[in-house]
Amino acid sequence: MAETLISHGTGVNHGDHTHDSIESVTECILGLKAKANDKDLPGFGGLIDDWFNPDMEVDEEQFVRRFLRVFKQSDKDFTYEDILKGYDDDIQGIVNQFVDGEIDASEAAKRYTPFTTLKVPKGVVQKRGLANIIPGERNILEEHTALLRALPTSIPSRIRGLIAKIAPSLKDPKEYLYIPSYKHLEFENHGRNIRYTPTITCVPNTAQDIAEIVKYAKNKKMGVRVSGFRHSWSPVFGSARNKNENKNGDILISTLGLVDASILPNFTSLPTDLFQPEAKDLNSIVFVTHEYVNGPALANGKRYVRVGTSTTNEQLRRWCVGTGKVTLPMQIIEAEITMGGSNATICHGAGLANATLSDLVRCIEYVDANGILRKVDLSTPGILRAAAGCFGLIGVVTHLVLEFDPMSCALMEPRKVPVVEAIPPPPDMKDSDIPAPLRPKTPLTKERKAEVQKDFEIRASTHDYAEWFWFPYSSEVWVNTWKKTSDLTGAVDYPTNVKTVLQVFGTIMVNVAQNASILLNLTQALPEVQTKLLTWLTMKNLDDIGKNGKKIKTWVPDAIHFQRGVQNLRVRDLEIEFPLQPRRFPVAAESSSTQPTASELAHEPQNMSTNTTPTTGIIAPASSPTIPKQEIDFTLVQRAWWDAILTCYQEIKTCPQRMPLEMRIMSGSDVTLAPQRGHRLGTCSIEILTLHNVADIWPAYAQKVLDKWSGYKDADGKPLPVRPHWAKEWYGYKMKGQPWQEVLKNELRLDGGFREEFAEWRSLIGQLAKRDGWRVEDAKKRFGNEALNTLVWSEPPAKLMNPGVAGFAGANGKVTDSISPTTNGSLVTTGPAKTNGHVNAGTANGNAGKGKIDPKRKHDRPLKRFLAKLKAAF
Numbered sequence: 001m002a003e004t005l006i007s008h009g010t011g012v013n014h015g016d017h018t019h020d021s022i023e024s025v026t027e028c029i030l031g032l033k034a035k036a037n038d039k040d041l042p043g044f045g046g047l048i049d050d051w052f053n054p055d056m057e058v059d060e061e062q063f064v065r066r067f068l069r070v071f072k073q074s075d076k077d078f079t080y081e082d083i084l085k086g087y088d089d090d091i092q093g094i095v096n097q098f099v100d101g102e103i104d105a106s107e108a109a110k111r112y113t114p115f116t117t118l119k120v121p122k123g124v125v126q127k128r129g130l131a132n133i134i135p136g137e138r139n140i141l142e143e144h145t146a147l148l149r150a151l152p153t154s155i156p157s158r159i160r161g162l163i164a165k166i167a168p169s170l171k172d173p174k175e176y177l178y179i180p181s182y183k184h185l186e187f188e189n190h191g192r193n194i195r196y197t198p199t200i201t202c203v204p205n206t207a208q209d210i211a212e213i214v215k216y217a218k219n220k221k222m223g224v225r226v227s228g229f230r231h232s233w234s235p236v237f238g239s240a241r242n243k244n245e246n247k248n249g250d251i252l253i254s255t256l257g258l259v260d261a262s263i264l265p266n267f268t269s270l271p272t273d274l275f276q277p278e279a280k281d282l283n284s285i286v287f288v289t290h291e292y293v294n295g296p297a298l299a300n301g302k303r304y305v306r307v308g309t310s311t312t313n314e315q316l317r318r319w320c321v322g323t324g325k326v327t328l329p330m331q332i333i334e335a336e337i338t339m340g341g342s343n344a345t346i347c348h349g350a351g352l353a354n355a356t357l358s359d360l361v362r363c364i365e366y367v368d369a370n371g372i373l374r375k376v377d378l379s380t381p382g383i384l385r386a387a388a389g390c391f392g393l394i395g396v397v398t399h400l401v402l403e404f405d406p407m408s409c410a411l412m413e414p415r416k417v418p419v420v421e422a423i424p425p426p427p428d429m430k431d432s433d434i435p436a437p438l439r440p441k442t443p444l445t446k447e448r449k450a451e452v453q454k455d456f457e458i459r460a461s462t463h464d465y466a467e468w469f470w471f472p473y474s475s476e477v478w479v480n481t482w483k484k485t486s487d488l489t490g491a492v493d494y495p496t497n498v499k500t501v502l503q504v505f506g507t508i509m510v511n512v513a514q515n516a517s518i519l520l521n522l523t524q525a526l527p528e529v530q531t532k533l534l535t536w537l538t539m540k541n542l543d544d545i546g547k548n549g550k551k552i553k554t555w556v557p558d559a560i561h562f563q564r565g566v567q568n569l570r571v572r573d574l575e576i577e578f579p580l581q582p583r584r585f586p587v588a589a590e591s592s593s594t595q596p597t598a599s600e601l602a603h604e605p606q607n608m609s610t611n612t613t614p615t616t617g618i619i620a621p622a623s624s625p626t627i628p629k630q631e632i633d634f635t636l637v638q639r640a641w642w643d644a645i646l647t648c649y650q651e652i653k654t655c656p657q658r659m660p661l662e663m664r665i666m667s668g669s670d671v672t673l674a675p676q677r678g679h680r681l682g683t684c685s686i687e688i689l690t691l692h693n694v695a696d697i698w699p700a701y702a703q704k705v706l707d708k709w710s711g712y713k714d715a716d717g718k719p720l721p722v723r724p725h726w727a728k729e730w731y732g733y734k735m736k737g738q739p740w741q742e743v744l745k746n747e748l749r750l751d752g753g754f755r756e757e758f759a760e761w762r763s764l765i766g767q768l769a770k771r772d773g774w775r776v777e778d779a780k781k782r783f784g785n786e787a788l789n790t791l792v793w794s795e796p797p798a799k800l801m802n803p804g805v806a807g808f809a810g811a812n813g814k815v816t817d818s819i820s821p822t823t824n825g826s827l828v829t830t831g832p833a834k835t836n837g838h839v840n841a842g843t844a845n846g847n848a849g850k851g852k853i854d855p856k857r858k859h860d861r862p863l864k865r866f867l868a869k870l871k872a873a874f
């Protein structure tokens with residue numbers, strides 16, 4: 001049991017700490033219980049009583065069952081039935097039996113395996129062969145997809161093709177020879193903030209299928225964009241260009257079948273193969289040799305692994321644990337993410353030694369603008385760094401080769417820790433500024449403060465994985481940091497099959513809790529109470545081994561993907577990355593002029609990592625720090641954390657933030673377009689999330705938090721540069737009063753922009769185009785979209801065009817179906833800070849009104865030097 005209630009009136013004992021908690025989550029739940037009528041919600045009050053009764057044991061399984069049973073038995077509320085309706089009949093049966101107590105969680109986990117035929121959730125759009133005809137046009141589905149040419153890269157297709165040939169009565173051969181495609185199928189992302197209708201949606205199986213699709217697009221002058229699980233929020237998807245433009249619209253390549261990609265709930269993380277996407281070339285996983293990547297042979301158990309880009313994290317996790325005996329050193333938490341999607345948007349995990357996923361890429365196979373399969377490998381490491389993580393702008397990536405570590409184990413030590421003791425408030429924050437429910441009843445002593453500060457710093461700087469979660473208004477933070485060991489003995493699966501099922505059922509529970517009208521009435525639709533109820537339910541599901549508890553030893557891939565099923569909750573998400581800062585020591589007066597500045601210490605020299613010919617022939621470890629880790633000053637990390645908490649409390653009336661604040665410590669990156677690029681000491685990656693159902697009040701709130709996060713100064717008084725996670729929300733937000741996308745395009749790295757990086761990227765990709773025989777202009781048309789072309793491809797300073805991304809909701813949460821000058825009138829030059837078509841570089845630093853970029857600006861010099869160097873080199 002997580003929290004133990006000692007006294008209801010004066011304070012609540014949270015294990016080893018006490019709060020004056022009139023408004024604590026616990027008190028709030030008890031208040032809710034007092035209002036609940038047992039006739040309307042049978043068993044609800046009893047469940048809460050039992051949960052807080054130290055003499056009663058209510059384990060996670062019982063809790064989930066009893067909570068769901070309350071709503072199943074209620075004859076006043078039908079949310080349980082409504083939510084369950086979205087599930088397959090068999091799943092409904094299993095959930096109902098579990099809730100009725102006829103089977104336990106372990107049996108529920110087993111029950112998924114007996115099915116042998118592929119069953120899909122209801123409401124599914126995909127049926128093989130259905131909608132395969134595109135009237136009046138050359139139909140790629142009616143034509144042979146050059147299966148023979150696909151053979152070398154598509155073994156599963158070949159096998160299926162053979163079956164089709166040998167035993168046509170068993171399977172309709174067409175099913176395997178044609179690329180399933182759908183006309184005018186609406187696309188919507190997971191966060192529901194991007195919607196548009198591509199002309200054709202294709203679901204290829206092989207690299208060769210993709211080549212065929214791109215060739216078709218070339219003939220028809222169509223654009224091609226790709227989607228995986230559609231979990232990104234930024235304008236990285238396609239566009240219809242024009243609402244009425246059916247002939248020259250875009251093709252969307254969905255690397256996953258449409259069921260996997262667009263239907264929630266999604267069960268791919270359940271402990272069965274039943275819900276796994278079908279095996280195909282695009283999700284194959286194999287070892288390759290160092291010759292394949294044109295790189296050095298690896299030692300000490302490291303291996304090169306080639307993965308198809310539609311491979312999901314769950315498939316890779318299973319392969320690593322079950323087959324490969326290797327692991328990525330870090331990964332995205334979410335199991336339902338494709339390798340193509342996470343590489344394209346330069347995703348990351350946690351740990352000061354770990355950079356981004358794209359930093360591990362050693363070879364990229366892509367289909368270029370002419371529909372030809374190409375490869376970029378370690379023979380051109382600079383180009384590889386530019387091609388790894390570029391939003392699909394060079395083409396459709398079919399396979400990646402990544403450098404894997406030998407399998408190791410994580411020694412997990414998840415803890416729920418009082419908020420003030422997890423990430424201490426920054427030194428200048430007064431105790432009285434801490435929100436009352438989070439304030440310890442007895443202020444921490446100086447010694448205790450020093451102790452918790454040290455504990456936080458050690459976790460942040462020495463643990464292999466370092467992550468903190470705060471669910472709104474909780475008095476505790478979930479601290480998830482761990483170290484690795486190469487000793488594999490005694491490792492257990494994590495989460496266990498039972499826990500996985502409970503995590504997935506837990507998402508049903510949270511969905512019931514946020515939608516149940518009876519709870520809305522009970523809480524008088526008070527956002528605060530609703531939010532605290534969700535916090536209580538979600539925190540409850542997280543493990544806590546206790547102060548001196550036994551660490552959980554599990555495989556690293558299991559520890560990384562510790563939470564399953566979370567994608568079944570639709571969320572919004574804004575994340576920034578900022579460089580960790582050096583600790584400053586008193587400097588002797590005579591030497592002070594030669595001391596490096598704080599930003600120099602925090603960043604690589606401007607053009608250091610643009611060297612494209614490393615001597616080793618392999619990509620160097622990302623931004624290897626030259627300063628000992630203990631010299632990192634975490635004050636700004638702590639400030640960012642607490643500013644987000646304080647803002648959350650300021651907005652308690654409406655509670656725009658209903659999901660956690662999350663913070664991870666990671667390294668810098670060497671990938672050309674990575675927001676963590678050049679962070680010499682490492683990166684603070686901090687994000688806020690909410691539920692989709694408060695999307696209307698979210699952007700203003702997220703902007704408020706962003707304003708705080710972008711207002712910090714380094715030790716020399718220079719503004720701290722913050723940059724966004726590319727897959728998350730940034731488009732339409734303001735950075736210091738300017739449209740963020742304009743700041744990203746026009747400003748230098750130290751001012752929070754990518755100006756040098758975009759220039760470098762264009763130059764490197766120009767070389768790639770030359771080498772591989774395609775034209776940049778064609779790539780722009782074929783693989784770009786309005787927002788990305790404006791941001792990345794076009795030169796600054798440029799006339800800023802409002803990208804007007806089709807169907808992109810921007811920060812205001814409103815989705816328009818398509819762009820056209822008539823629908824939003826916005827395809828015109830914008831840019832409030834411009835007088836001359838140049839972006840006012842000074843505005844990001846508050847120097848509004850100065851017009852052109854000041855040529856004497858210190859940051860411009862390295863850029864010029866760098867550009868000159870590039871020009872000379874190429």
Ligand SMILES: Cc1cc2nc3c(=O)[nH]c(=O)nc-3n(C[C@H](O)[C@H](O)[C@H](O)COP(=O)(O)OP(=O)(O)OC[C@H]3O[C@@H](n4cnc5c(N)ncnc54)[C@H](O)[C@@H]3O)c2cc1C
Binds near residue numbers: 338
């Ligand atoms: C619940 C949740 C948890 C998350 N956790 C993390 C996290 O821990 N760390 C983190 O960094 N991010 C995280 N993210 C963000 C997520 O990793 C990214 O949004 C990722 O891009 C999603 O992958 P996807 O398969 O859904 O790709 P999509 O969102 O469908 O696609 C994203 C982009 O990838 C491009 N793309 C995809 N495949 C290809 C291809 N084959 N060739 C060329 N381009 C391609 C698409 O064109 C598109 O631009 C999380 C998101 C969610 C919803």
